[in-house]
Structure formats: C-alpha cells, structure tokens
Amino acid sequence: MFRYFIYLQWxxxxxxxxxxxxxxxxxxxxxxxxxxxxxxxxxxxxxxFMLEKFFPDxxxxxxLSQYLVYxxxxxxxxxxxxxxxxxxxxxxxxxxxxKKSTITHYIxxxxxxxFFNLLSMVxxxxxxxxxxxxxxxxxxxxxxxxxxxxxxxSINYINFIINKxxxxxxxxxxxxxxxxxxxxxxxxxxxxxxxxxxxxxxxNPVLTVVPIALALITYFLNYKFLRSRIFLDASxxxxxKTVEASDLSWTKRFGSIxxxxxxxxxxxxxxxRTKTQVFMSLAMIxxxxxxxxxxxxxxxxxxxxxxxxxxxxxxxxxxxxFIPAWDSAYxxxxxxxxxxxxxxxxxxxxxxxxxxVVMFLLSVPYVYFGWQALAINFSCALYNLGVNxxxxxxxxxxxxxxxxxxxxxxxxxxxxxxxQFLIMLxxxxxxxxxxxxxxxxxxFEVALMVIGGVGIITFAFRNMLLNYxxxxxxxxxxxxxSGFKETNS
Amino acid sequence: MIVAKNLTKQYGGKxxxxxxxxxxxxxxxxxxxxxxxxxxTTFFSLLLDLIEPSAGEIINNNVQVNTSxxxxxxxxxxxxxxxxxxxxTPEEYFNFIGELRGxxxxxxxxxxxxxxxxxxxxxxxxxxxLRDLSKGNQKKVxxxxxxxxxxxxxxxxxxxxxxxxxxxxxxxxxIKDLANTQGVTVLVSxxxxxxxxxxxxxxxxxxxxxxxxxIETSTETLQELESFFAG
Numbered sequence: 001m002f003r004y005f006i007y008l009q010w011x012x013x014x015x016x017x018x019x020x021x022x023x024x025x026x027x028x029x030x031x032x033x034x035x036x037x038x039x040x041x042x043x044x045x046x047x048x049f050m051l052e053k054f055f056p057d058x059x060x061x062x063x064l065s066q067y068l069v070y071x072x073x074x075x076x077x078x079x080x081x082x083x084x085x086x087x088x089x090x091x092x093x094x095x096x097x098x099k100k101s102t103i104t105h106y107i108x109x110x111x112x113x114x115f116f117n118l119l120s121m122v123x124x125x126x127x128x129x130x131x132x133x134x135x136x137x138x139x140x141x142x143x144x145x146x147x148x149x150x151x152x153x154s155i156n157y158i159n160f161i162i163n164k165x166x167x168x169x170x171x172x173x174x175x176x177x178x179x180x181x182x183x184x185x186x187x188x189x190x191x192x193x194x195x196x197x198x199x200x201x202x203x204n205p206v207l208t209v210v211p212i213a214l215a216l217i218t219y220f221l222n223y224k225f226l227r228s229r230i231f232l233d234a235s236x237x238x239x240x241k242t243v244e245a246s247d248l249s250w251t252k253r254f255g256s257i258x259x260x261x262x263x264x265x266x267x268x269x270x271x272x273r274t275k276t277q278v279f280m281s282l283a284m285i286x287x288x289x290x291x292x293x294x295x296x297x298x299x300x301x302x303x304x305x306x307x308x309x310x311x312x313x314x315x316x317x318x319x320x321x322f323i324p325a326w327d328s329a330y331x332x333x334x335x336x337x338x339x340x341x342x343x344x345x346x347x348x349x350x351x352x353x354x355x356x357v358v359m360f361l362l363s364v365p366y367v368y369f370g371w372q373a374l375a376i377n378f379s380c381a382l383y384n385l386g387v388n389x390x391x392x393x394x395x396x397x398x399x400x401x402x403x404x405x406x407x408x409x410x411x412x413x414x415x416x417x418x419x420q421f422l423i424m425l426x427x428x429x430x431x432x433x434x435x436x437x438x439x440x441x442x443x444f445e446v447a448l449m450v451i452g453g454v455g456i457i458t459f460a461f462r463n464m465l466l467n468y469x470x471x472x473x474x475x476x477x478x479x480x481x482s483g484f485k486e487t488n489s
Numbered sequence: 490m491i492v493a494k495n496l497t498k499q500y501g502g503k504x505x506x507x508x509x510x511x512x513x514x515x516x517x518x519x520x521x522x523x524x525x526x527x528x529x530t531t532f533f534s535l536l537l538d539l540i541e542p543s544a545g546e547i548i549n550n551n552v553q554v555n556t557s558x559x560x561x562x563x564x565x566x567x568x569x570x571x572x573x574x575x576x577x578t579p580e581e582y583f584n585f586i587g588e589l590r591g592x593x594x595x596x597x598x599x600x601x602x603x604x605x606x607x608x609x610x611x612x613x614x615x616x617x618x619l620r621d622l623s624k625g626n627q628k629k630v631x632x633x634x635x636x637x638x639x640x641x642x643x644x645x646x647x648x649x650x651x652x653x654x655x656x657x658x659x660x661x662x663x664i665k666d667l668a669n670t671q672g673v674t675v676l677v678s679x680x681x682x683x684x685x686x687x688x689x690x691x692x693x694x695x696x697x698x699x700x701x702x703x704i705e706t707s708t709e710t711l712q713e714l715e716s717f718f719a720g
Binding site: 262 | 537538539540541558561562564565566568571572573574575576577581585586588589590591618620638
C-alpha cells in the first residue's frame, strides 16, 4: 500500500505545476534549496568553533544546550507559518478500498520527512561529527543525535497539534521574548536550568528514551485526532470563516475610485496571501536598523538610498509587482463589467501611493541616526511616488500568471516569473545610479534634490503616464484573461 | 441588437467557431444549444470581448465589441464562477456591481427584494463569503447580479446547470419576464433542451462551431431538437 502512496507522491511532485514552471525559476529554486542545505551544513560544522570562540571558558556542548530552548521555540514559530499537514490530498483516497488508519499513518509518516526536519538535522549531524573529531565520547554523541532527532520529530508533530492556533502562537512568541528578557536583565536565567536539562540528555545516554517517547506520544496523539476526523465534513472540509465586516464608507471621499479602493482593501484584509504580504511589508521597516547601525557605510552612502527606496517602496514592490494578478480569479468579470480600465489602475496606484506615505512616516524615527537618513528617505519616497508607482503598474501588464489568494505568501512562488525578478532592477538601480552620479559629480544635497525632483516632475505627469499604462493593459487583455484562467500554471 | 458577421475563431489552425451571419433583434429571448465543444461559450466570450476573434466582428447595439468599450454599460453577463469575487459577501458583491453600473444601495436593495423567493433565504444575511457558498448558491448570486443596473442585453451561460428544480422553475419565469415585458435581449445557452424550449422564442443549434439549425420556438421544437441530437 505504502508503495503506491509513495508512487503517487512522486508523481504529484514531478508533475506539479510549480515544477513545470519556467526553467529559470526552477533552477533558481533548486539553487536556493541547495544553498540552504549547504549553508546549514557549514553552520553545523562551524557552530562548534563559533561557540568555542565566543565562550572560550566553557564547553561548547554546555552552551549549545543552553540555547536549545531558543531553537525549539523559534522552530515552532517558523513552522507555524510554513508547515501544514497535507490532509486535503487524501480526499480522493476516501472512496477507494484503503484503510483509514493506513491513510492516517501515511500522512503523518510523510510529514516526518519534511524539508524542515531535514534542515535541523543538517545542522546537528555535522555538529556531532565535529564533536567526535574533538574526542567527545562517540557513543554519547551518537545517542545525543538520536535525542535531537526525537526532539525534531516532537516539534514536527507538536506543530500539527498546535494546528495554527493563534493563541498558542502568541503564547510562544511571548515566552520567547520573556525568556530573552529575563536573561537580558539578569533576573532569572531560564536557559541555565533548561540548559542543564538538555545537557543531561547528552551526559546520560539512557535518557534518550525521553525525547523519543515524546515523539511517539505526539505522533500517537496526532494519529488519534486525525483518524477520527478523516471524514469529508470534519477536518477535510475547508474552514468557513465568518465575515469580518468593516465600515469602509470613508473611502467615499476618494470619489469615483472608491468602489475599487474598497475592493482592494477587502482583498488585502480577507485573503491569506495578501494579509501576510501586508504584515511582511510593515515588518520590513526594521530592515533599516541593520544598515543604519553599520558604520562602514556612513550616513550618505548609496547603500542608504537603497535602504530608502526599499523601505518606502516595500509594499509597492511586494504588492505592485503582482497587479493585476491579485484579481486573476475574477479577471474576466472585471473585463466584461462596466469598468473603465483607467479607474481600476488609478485605484491601485492610489493604494500603493498611500502605502509609500505610510512607510515613509514609519521610517521617520530613523532620524535618530542623523538628519541625512530622514532626508534620504523623504526623497526616496518622492521618487517612489512619482516614478516607481506608474513603473510597477506598467510592469504589471506583463503578468499572465494566476494567483490563488488563499495560499500563504511564505515561499509561495505562484505568480512569479522572470519579469518579477527583472522589475526589481529599474525600481532600485535607477535611483541609485542617479544618486551616485550626482553625489560624486556635485554633492549629497544636490543628488537628493535630483531624486526627489525627478519624483515630483513625473508625479505631475502621472495622468499621462497612467493613460499610457492603460493602453498597455488594453493591449495585453486577451493574454491576461486566458493566462489567469490556467489554474495550474 | 446583436449582429455577428463572418465571425470565426481558430485555435492553432483548428476552427472552433464559424458564424457567417447571425442577427438577434432587441427583446428576443435567444437560446443557444449544442454539445460540448460546439462553440457556445466561445461565442459568448467573443460577445463579451474576452477572447479575440480570428476574423469577422460582433456588433452590439451599433458598437463593435472588440474596438470600443461602449457596449459595457448596457450589457451584463454571468458566464461562470470566475465572475464572482470570492472574498466578498453576496451583499457586498451586489453593491459593488451596483456601483459599477451607477446604482446606489437603495436601487440594489429594491432589485434584490424582487428575488427573495429566488434566493430561498440562503444568500442574503448569511454572513458568509461567496467562496464559501455552494456552487448552486454561487450561481444564483451571479445570475441576479447580472440583472443589476437595467441592462439591455443579458448573457447567461448554462444558467440552469447546478440549480435545484425549484430555482430552475423560478429562473425560467424571470427570464421570460425580462424578455417579454421589459424588452431585454436575453441570451441563454444550455445543454437542457426542455428548459431552452420553454424559455426561448428562438433557438439556434451549434455543431462544431457552425449554425446548423435556427428555429422559431413552437410546440414541435422540442421534438425537432431531440431528433437532431439523437443523431
């Protein structure tokens, strides 16, 4: 039986729409996966030496044990977003003469081989090898790795028990912050105690039964839960959400684009993929912290212009690059309804422009790192408003790939094509070149004025530019309609 | 009202539609029947400018549909669920369509109140998104939405499929009323010969993209159609 399941799995992987996508994207994805694996392996190898360097007086194994709790919580948090039990795949199996217990074991067993589990083991196994090379007792290390495997599997199955509960997610988040906070302010060292606990796992190989038992218990709990639910009306049914209605009448003041604006706001708020996009964009405001703190660059380095364009334009690129694919599910309706194409585009451009302003306002506190930061972000925001908004809309006319709104945004390449990678270039490189040119030829202030000025001037011509963009959309209309209909592309 | 001239559509050299001349006068209820692949949906998609004709043209009320967008204000349609916006509630969807067609909330509500028995208490005030409604209920929403804004041309692709018997009967009444008393040109396609003969004044049979029958509906029509399709 399992042989058939594996055969089907193999088929579904190699015949999946994702894999048969453009060759370029495929290669990028494979490289990315290999890159992740290789860098995690090196992290595993290097971990021992890093710990030795940073904590010269301590046994790296003790230190690692102390940090294991962070790893467990962070791993659970990450999996909350990215890993889901693939229960929907078994729907066609229900009618066939296959035992439900077999199906359940298959689903759960399969998840044991997920990429996440692999990633963890790719860190710990090389770390263990380095330990052995440093004359740690071989038996202890090997059995410790077995314990780690038990913990990884426990995390794997606990994640499904948590099953996307927001409460537990925030609980985990709070406990992570709490543990770190207690540690940071020297109030109470949780890691000290938990570290001892994890170290005992290594020192006392017999205890390896604990994590393994935990893995088995969580597996069994999952099994019991899932087995009782393999019915069409229980867990296999899509969740029906009740409506979160909100009053959007304030959009009326935007005049004739109001209905589209309302639609876009609902689009953003009521769909998983767009919602995560919004949160990710907002979180990106912290991106600046990494760069502003680095002294190597200096406050007027071109790097800061990159940061400025990136921060104020993060929603612009994230959301804008997939216009009009966000509406792909009902694009033929939009095209046959009484909708002037230009109004549709104006509404999108309005929404993106607001996001640029919001991101700029959020970035104002960076003035702490010097007035230059504020000045750069301001002129970058102007540039984004004037040039990049119509530019991204124009690039949108090349979109032909459908987007399913219900799927999460993490690692979701749906709708992406070569064009999506290319558009990043003019959006970021163009203002950078402008800045570098004028900064070194004239001065920092002039360079900023040029960037901002270009933004203002193009903004004045926005109506003309939008007309041009509208024409591009009209020309590509039939291609978009038929492209958006291909569910499997 | 609608004129198609020398209209052809080809996909990779294969002809899927070829209509030399078809005229549909204003206020007619027009039925299109044919087997799978006969070209019904292709014709409707051409009429809505969702696909490009390989040759020829369609003129809707003196507007050539693939060169001007001026047919949109008086033409409405429901082809399939891709005409619905899944993350809206039925009410929001109706109001959105209403705004596109220059109707305010009160106008839309007045229209919806006429369809209460059609909705059968399963559409309005359910606090559900369209994506979570059953296929049949989604269809009801799409069909009623196509009546918003007093359109002069209504295009419905397979409106009877997926509907329960009660709703089918009610829909037939609605379509007849639209054409007979309100002068709306209604274009309907269907696999179900009984429904079409009951509803439509005129029935055109498509076979492999060509018009093979053009019948004024009478008492013998159903028999004639059945004998044609029996082969």
